[in-house]
Amino acid sequence: MTKTALVVIDMINTYEHADAGTLVPSVREALPGMRTLIRRAREHAAEVIYVNDNFGRWRSHHDELLDTALQGPHADLVEPVRPDDSSLFVVKARHSIFYQTPLEYLLGQHQVDRIVLCGQVTEQCVLYSALDAHIRHFAATVADDAVAHIHPDLANAAFRMMRRNMNTQVLPSDRIAFTPD
Template sequence: MNAPPATRGGSALVVIDMINTYDHPDADLLLPSVRAALPGMRRLIGRARDEEVDVIYVNDNFGRWRSHHDELLAGALRGPHADLVAPVRPDGDSLFVVKARHSIFYETPLEYLLAEYGIGHVVLCGQVTEQCVLYSALDAHIRHLRVTVPTDAVACIHPDLADAALRMMERNMAVRLADSGSTGLFG
């Protein structure tokens, strides 16, 4: 059984869908935003590792039901956009959860993992703001987790929808919007 929210106080950085070959529709619209968000993501991952905050990669399996995280990473690093993957790749201490749909929680063991680690606050970065980040923030909110989204560390396909998604997260889900350099980000 999950620990009640009052006893879950730790933070984790969740990196969403950054192990990617960018071989999909809309990739041409997404790539410039990923390039712009990459410095913020790198800053967050570095800060989390320096502050000994758990870094959890939750990534699409791209319909490869036999693949595991090493295969996904190797494929992305062999792809034409390895320069977007290598700087934010998991290290030996990173946790990894494979997902098949938009939300990081939908039919994944993430909720159990967070409860086991005593995590009550997730900092979300990655892609896509108006899709996976939005749905994940909502699912975290309904699980009574505190959520922070550093706006300079999320990438989008459609900037207007991303702006609306961020406003919805802040207004309707009590998501804290911040910058990757903000103090107390993991507090």
């Protein structure tokens, strides 16, 4: 039996970085798909795990990161997908959700063998996370309408690479199931 968790990547964000002007419109387009996935995962009692950069704030915890993002100029992009009290939270420092984080251990503790990825950025953190999931023998699915990109051409190439090289399913959010096989 397959147990699935939803991983929301880097959505606790102030969007105060060089690529924000290009990224923000894509995030706005991806928000409905993300909200659908989060709602459906919660309805099916699947783990919802937020894995987020800490923006170099090594003394902060997830509530501080969330409060900072909600006070930022794009709180409207964070509020609709904010973690609830049952959500799990993992801090990362680099692109992959797995790189030097406790995520692999956490997934093992919850007996998760399939992850669904949504969030940002398709051609960076989502791509590298899908690769690391593949290397670790986790089945992975990426919701193509629930991930945001900076460069559309690179995002499309990332989707092709995930499908072809990493055996990652790439599906619209409304076609992703959270019920056990």
